[in-house]
Every structure is written in C-alpha cells, then in structure tokens.
Amino acid sequence: MVQRVLEVDKLKVGIRDDGRKISIVNGISFHLHKGETLGIVGESGCGKSMTSLSLMGLLPPGVERHDGDVRLGDLRFKDFTKKDWRKIRGKKISMIFQEPMSSLNPVYTIGEQIMEMILSHEKVSKKAARARALEMLKLVGIPRPEQVLDEYPYQLSGGMRQRVMIAIALSCNPEVLIADEPTTALDVTIQAQILELMKDIQNKLHMSIVLITHDLGVVAEMCDRVIVMYAGEVVEESSVVELFDHPKHPYTKGLIASLPDVEEQREYLSSIPGVVPAPGNMPSGCRFAPRCSLAHDRCIETPPQFTTESGSQVKCWLFEEKESEVAAT
Amino acid sequence: MTKEQKVLLKVENLKKHFPVKGGIFGNKTLQHVKAVDGVSFEVMEGETFGIVGESGCGKSTTGRTILRLLEPTEGNIYFQGRNLAELNNSGMRKLRKDIQIVFQDPFASLNPRMKIQDIIEEPLINFGVTDRKERERRLLEVADQVGLTPAQLTRFPHEFSGGQRQRIGIARALISKPKLIIADEPVSALDVSIQSQVLNLMRDLQKELGLTYIFISHDLSVVKHFCDRIGVMYLGKMVEIAEKSRLYDKPMHPYAEALLSALPSPHPLKKKKRIILKGDVPSPSNPPSGCTFHPRCASCMDICKTDQPTLQVVEDQHAVSCHLYTEAGKHSFAAGEPV
Numbered sequence: 001m002v003q004r005v006l007e008v009d010k011l012k013v014g015i016r017d018d019g020r021k022i023s024i025v026n027g028i029s030f031h032l033h034k035g036e037t038l039g040i041v042g043e044s045g046c047g048k049s050m051t052s053l054s055l056m057g058l059l060p061p062g063v064e065r066h067d068g069d070v071r072l073g074d075l076r077f078k079d080f081t082k083k084d085w086r087k088i089r090g091k092k093i094s095m096i097f098q099e100p101m102s103s104l105n106p107v108y109t110i111g112e113q114i115m116e117m118i119l120s121h122e123k124v125s126k127k128a129a130r131a132r133a134l135e136m137l138k139l140v141g142i143p144r145p146e147q148v149l150d151e152y153p154y155q156l157s158g159g160m161r162q163r164v165m166i167a168i169a170l171s172c173n174p175e176v177l178i179a180d181e182p183t184t185a186l187d188v189t190i191q192a193q194i195l196e197l198m199k200d201i202q203n204k205l206h207m208s209i210v211l212i213t214h215d216l217g218v219v220a221e222m223c224d225r226v227i228v229m230y231a232g233e234v235v236e237e238s239s240v241v242e243l244f245d246h247p248k249h250p251y252t253k254g255l256i257a258s259l260p261d262v263e264e265q266r267e268y269l270s271s272i273p274g275v276v277p278a279p280g281n282m283p284s285g286c287r288f289a290p291r292c293s294l295a296h297d298r299c300i301e302t303p304p305q306f307t308t309e310s311g312s313q314v315k316c317w318l319f320e321e322k323e324s325e326v327a328a329t
Numbered sequence: 330m331t332k333e334q335k336v337l338l339k340v341e342n343l344k345k346h347f348p349v350k351g352g353i354f355g356n357k358t359l360q361h362v363k364a365v366d367g368v369s370f371e372v373m374e375g376e377t378f379g380i381v382g383e384s385g386c387g388k389s390t391t392g393r394t395i396l397r398l399l400e401p402t403e404g405n406i407y408f409q410g411r412n413l414a415e416l417n418n419s420g421m422r423k424l425r426k427d428i429q430i431v432f433q434d435p436f437a438s439l440n441p442r443m444k445i446q447d448i449i450e451e452p453l454i455n456f457g458v459t460d461r462k463e464r465e466r467r468l469l470e471v472a473d474q475v476g477l478t479p480a481q482l483t484r485f486p487h488e489f490s491g492g493q494r495q496r497i498g499i500a501r502a503l504i505s506k507p508k509l510i511i512a513d514e515p516v517s518a519l520d521v522s523i524q525s526q527v528l529n530l531m532r533d534l535q536k537e538l539g540l541t542y543i544f545i546s547h548d549l550s551v552v553k554h555f556c557d558r559i560g561v562m563y564l565g566k567m568v569e570i571a572e573k574s575r576l577y578d579k580p581m582h583p584y585a586e587a588l589l590s591a592l593p594s595p596h597p598l599k600k601k602k603r604i605i606l607k608g609d610v611p612s613p614s615n616p617p618s619g620c621t622f623h624p625r626c627a628s629c630m631d632i633c634k635t636d637q638p639t640l641q642v643v644e645d646q647h648a649v650s651c652h653l654y655t656e657a658g659k660h661s662f663a664a665g666e667p668v
C-alpha cells in the first residue's frame with residue numbers, strides 16, 4: 001500500500017458567536033500519499049484557506065479547531081503546543097501563501113529570511129546557512145542569486161518573490177508542502193515558470209504537495225488526485241482524469257462546464273446560479289441544494305459520502321443506488 | 330470581420346508617459362514610465378476587440394486614455410471619425426455618453442454609501458438628464474436588462490455578491506445608451522461559475538443593443554471565448570493583432586507564441602509543450618533597446634538589439650511587430666541564446 005504522509009480526520013474549524021459554534025470547515029476528511037499532488041478546488045469562500053491554515057497551526061485569531069484531528073506521520077496535531085508547531089513548521093510541513101508580498105518581511109533581506117528558517121531548525125553555522133540559502137535561490141531559478149541574497153522584498157518582481165517564498169518553504173526539505181493559490185497573483189507566463197519549478201523540485205526531493213486553487217487548468221496540469229470543496233465540506237474526491245472525464249457531483253459538473261473551452265467554441269457558457277452560502281447561514285440537508293438543478297425530495301437530508309465503481313467519493317443522493325459501501329460522514 | 334463593417338474607433342500612435350518625480354523636493358522629473366508607447370488599432374462596429382498581455386503592459390492605461398480619463402501624451406483617437414484627443418472638456422463630456430467603461434473590481438468601484446438606483450442613475454444626472462420620470466424609466470429598463478429586480482435597487486452595494494455587483498456596474502455603463510463599452514477585466518475577480526453568468530449577459534446585451542466592446546483581460550481562455558479580434562500588448566506596445574482563431578492557431582510574434590503556450594491545458598491528458606520565457610518583464614521606465622522583447626526572445630537577431638520593429642500587416646489582416654517578418658530582419662544574423 002502507498003504510504004499516507006498526511007491524514008485529515010473529520011476536521012471541524014469554526015468561530016464562536018455568543019457561545020454558539022459556527023463551522024467554516026465542517027468535518028472534512030482526506031489523505032495525502034507520499035510523492036503525490038492532491039488538488040483542493042472550489043469557489044472562493046468554500047473553506048480552502050481555512051483548511052490549509054489549520055494544517056499549519058496558523059488559524060487567524062477567533063477561528064479555532066472545534067473537532068477532528070490531523071496526523072502527519074506519527075504526529076497528532078490535536079496535542080500540539082506552540083513549541084511543537086515551531087519544531088515541525090518548515091521542517092515537516094511547509095506552506096506557500098497566495099500573496100507573496102504580504103508573507104515576506106519587508107525589513108529583512110531575502111538571505112536573512114531564508115537563513116532564519118534554516119537556523120531555527122538545524123544546528124549549523126551562519127556561514128553554512130548562508131551557503132544553503134544561496135543554493136536554494138539557485139534551485140528556484142532566481143537570476144543573480146548572489147546579489148538577491150542581500151536585497152529586500154520590494155526590490156523583486158512578483159514572480160521573483162514567489163520563487164523566494166518557495167525557496168524559504170523548501171529550505172529544510174519538508175515532507176509536505178501546502179501551496180494555497182501559489183500562482184493566482186501571477187501572470188500566466190510567470191505561472192508557467194512557477195508550476196514547472198514546483199514539479200521539478202517535487203521530483204528531486206520526493207515531496208508530497210497539497211495544491212489549493214480555484215483554477216481548474218492548474219489542477220489539470222499539476223494534480224494526481226482532487227478533492228472538491230463546497231460550503232466547508234468535501235463533496236467529491238476523484239483521480240484527476242476521472243474528475244475531468246466523468247465529474248460526478250452536480251457542483252463539480254457545474255464548475256467544469258463553466259470553463260471556457262479553448263478548443264471548442266461555444267457561444268454561451270454554462271454557469272451555476274446563485275452563490276456560496278455564508279457560514280452560519282447554511283441550508284439544511286444538502287448544502288448545494290438551493291443551486292442544484294437536480295435537487296429532489298431526498299435532498300432535505302444531508303447526503304453521506306458514497307463510493308462509486310470508479311473509486312470516486314461523492315456526497316450526493318444521486319449516487320445512492322449505484323454505490324456498494326457507504327462511508328461514514 | 331466582414332467587409333461591410335465600419336470602423337467605430339481608430340487609435341493612432343497613442344502614447345501615455347507618466348513622469349516619475351524625484352530629487353530633494355520631489356519636484357524634478359527624473360524619468361518617464363512609458364505605460365503606453367505608440368499603440369495603433371481599429372475597432373469595428375459591433376465587434377469585440379480583445380486586449381491581452383501581462384500585468385503592467387499598459388492595457389488599463391490604453392483604455393483610460395481612450396476615454397480621456399487620462400490625458401494622452403501623444404497620438405489620435407478617432408471615434409466615428411472625430412478626434413477625441415482634440416475635443417475640449419464639454420465636447421468630451423457629450424461623447425462620454427457614447428463610450429462607457431466597466432471596471433475590474435466590483436468591490437472597489439461602487440460607492441458603498443449610495444443606493445444601487447443612485448449608482449446606476451448617476452451618469453444620466455452627469456449628462457444633464459433632468460427629467461426624473463425619464464431617468465426612472467431608463468433605470469428600470471437597464472435593471473431589467475442586466476437581471477436586477479426593482480426591489481434590489483433600493484439596497485446598498487455590500488448586500489450584493491461579486492457577480493451581482495458586476496451586473497450593477499454594467500447597468501451603470503448601459504444607462505446612457507453607449508455605442509462602445511470598454512470592459513477592463515470585468516470578470517477577473519469572479520469565480521468561474523459566476524464569470525460565465527456575466528460573460529453570457531454581456532453577449533446577450535451586445536446582440537440586443539448592437540454594442541461594441543473593447544475587452545481587456547489577462548485571461549487567455551476568456552478572451553478566446555469572448556472576442557472577435559485580439560491585440561497582444563507587451564511593454565506599452567501592440568506586438569500582434571489578428572482575428573481570434575488565426576492568433577490562437579498561428580501566433581506570429583515570439584512573445585504571443587510564448588504567452589499562448591502558457592495557457593494551462595484544459596484536460597490532464599492533454600499536456601502541452603510550453604515555451605518557458607526567461608526572466609521577468611522589464612521596467613517600462615527603462616525599456617530595452619531595439620525590440621523591447623529582445624532580452625527574452627529565443628529568436629533574437631543582431632538587428633533586434635538596435636532597431637525597433639513596427640507593427641505591419643503581413644498576411645490577411647494579421648499584423649505583427651517583429652523583425653522575423655521584415656526585409657531588414659531577413660538579412661540579419663541570429664544573436665544566439667537570449668540572456
């Protein structure tokens with residue numbers, strides 16, 4: 001069996017409003033195999049970033065884990081102290097954020113920021129850390145790496161900053177990399193460079209990646225397996241080919257059908273009516289029902305996850321008869 | 330594009346240079362950002378003309394300068410034969426009815442303290458339509474056209490989703506019955522599911538009202554879906570203009586070719602071969618000599634480092650600005666690997 005490096009088990013993340021728990025991420029489960037790239041897709045506001053931040057122990061103030069657990073090898077996040085987090089962040093699990101400018105510290109040089117990551121995890125001399133920082137800048141393809149080491153973030157372009165973020169994230173050879181919309185803020189030609197770079201480094205370091213994006217083109221390009229999130233829940237899990245060829249959940253179908261097809265010209269695009277509901281204001285039963293053209297009587301109840309013949313997991317009543325085993329939700 | 334089509338807008342050698350101030354008192358002009366640097370193109374009546382290119386290449390500045398929201402540094406803009414660049418303010422105000430703009434960010438571009446109906450009506454008041462009945466009639470008409478209900482009109486922007494706010498922006502642009510709408514990244518801030526709603530709406534309105542669009546976007550698949558002809562910009566210049574299927578099937582400019590190859594594949598089993606460009610886009614305040622793309626171009630020749638190519642029609646309405654297609658270029662030598 002393929003080794004599972006990361007396992008998320010019925011994770012619930014949310015806020016408290018007058019003591020009432022409002023969930024943002026509502027009991028999601030998924031796993032990550034060694035060396036694979038798992039995509040997480042969904043419209044904005046579906047809870048993708050809250051999921052990834054909870055994997056890093058970096059939830060914003062006011063947002064907390066209500067239930068469930070995450071396992072990374074034999075570590076369990078549930079019991080973690082702040083000190084434990086500091087030890088594993090960057091070393092075992094690392095993250096690249098959407099906005100490269102706001103996640104680099106403007107008052108330290110690029111070299112200092114990479115060195116800090118290395119020195120906080122490894123007992124090496126400053127000189128060795130600096131040499132390693134330079135090596136990392138070369139690895140991510142930064143032009144004039146010797147000079148950039150002593151430059152500040154504002155002196156770099158968006159694409160270079162994102163490369164620096166990758167260099168920092170990878171400087172301690174993490175087992176798992178979480179990339180939250182790593183190329184959304186970048187131009188397509190720079191996006192192409194960064195995606196190519198991530199694939200290249202993954203092969204070299206045999207890393208596992210969770211790639212969060214709302215861009216299905218990026219998913220097609222990069223991922224082996226995909227989970228689709230809607231309103232804080234996982235509604236489908238499939239291999240990438242299955243997802244594009246036979247999308248199952250009505251939400252997944254809707255997302256794929258909305259894409260402009262670069263090969264085939266259509267006068268009109270299909271779309272999904274309505275918008276993602278806000279946390280605390282979720283419809284009861286199937287959360288997608290108000291936007292679903294196939295909603296029926298059954299959908300007043302919350303559907304469990306059904307496993308299809310192709311091995312996909314689908315949280316939708318339409319797959320009830322066809323399935324064999326019912327996974328608990 | 331059919332032969333009978335009339336030119337609605339003609340842009341000729343348009344330039345917009347922004348001064349960069351510096352010196353001890355911040356009052357000396359040190360250099361200029363050449364945001365738009367000699368752009369020429371035509372837009373036909375009833376068509377959708379797309380402008381694509383990477384961040385900072387001058388797409389928005391081109392759009393704003395056409396509307397004279399920014400004063401052009403140089404060049405001519407003919408709208409139905411009249412030169413906008415020569416109009417005074419009151420002449421321009423009259424013409425604004427005919428040319429409207431829709432902005433990218435539906436969150437930032439609407440005044441949060443105004444009711445939707447006042448936001449949509451505002452242009453009519455600016456154009457001096459004093460008859461309230463007439464304004465209300467138009468308001469209800471455009472609201473209906475973009476799919477807003479009368480009840481929604483008394484609400485405020487924060488109560489609307491991104492897609493709905495973009496509908497409000499479109500209604501506001503439509504109310505003066507324009508002929509040309511410049512849409513600057515109208516769907517870039519939206520999820521694909523909502524983006525398609527807005528694009529479908531814009532297409533319906535075009536058919537119904539005979540609108541002409543200039544559609545600015547960095548999303549190549551959206552542009553391919555939505556536009557008839559497309560201009561590709563790089564560092565303040567148009568480097569290629571062609572009918573959409575020609576451009577996507579057979580890009581001629583090396584930059585256009587690389588840009589189109591960077592488009593993510595539509596399916597996991599159809600991975601494409603990409604041209605990965607080296608380096609970043611240079612600064613528009615200090616563009617490279619000769620062809621401004623030469624430091625990143627794999628086909629760069631000696632002449633490219635010194636001589637600036639101009640946009641020329643090379644084949645059937647397909648214009649390109651590159652020495653690979655000029656007489657001078659044919660006699661030049663390859664300069665080796667780009668740096």
Ligand SMILES: Nc1ncnc2c1ncn2[C@@H]1O[C@H](COP(=O)(O)OP(=O)(O)OP(=O)(O)O)[C@@H](O)[C@H]1O
Pocket residue numbers: 347348362363364365382383384385386387388389390391547613
């Ligand atoms: N008011 C201004 N003063 C100085 N420079 C400016 C000003 N407005 C724009 N620029 C510069 O002009 C260039 C072109 O900007 P523009 O906004 O037209 O780009 P764009 O193609 O629309 O990019 P994007 O895709 O990011 O919207 C950029 O280098 C920008 O920094």
Ligand SMILES: Nc1ncnc2c1ncn2[C@@H]1O[C@H](COP(=O)(O)OP(=O)(O)O)[C@@H](O)[C@H]1O
Pocket residue numbers: 015024042043044045046047048049050051060061062063278279
């Ligand atoms: N700091 C916060 N406090 C409370 N709610 C938040 C916070 N950040 C995000 N949310 C809410 O959580 C939901 C999911 O957000 P997010 O994970 O950022 O979505 P995505 O990354 O999928 O776009 C949204 O409804 C958002 O408004």
Ligand code: SF4
Pocket residue numbers: 249250251286287288289290292293294295296298299303315316317318
């Ligand atoms: S469970 Fe019902 S409402 Fe939900 S996605 Fe399936 S068919 Fe649609």
Ligand code: SF4
Pocket residue numbers: 582583584620621622623624626627628629630633638650651652653
């Ligand atoms: S003119 Fe020369 S450098 Fe410029 S795009 Fe053409 S071949 Fe490349």
Ligand SMILES: [Mg+2]
Pocket residue numbers: 048049181
């Ligand atoms: Mg997010």
Ligand SMILES: [Mg+2]
Pocket residue numbers: 388389390513
């Ligand atoms: Mg712009």
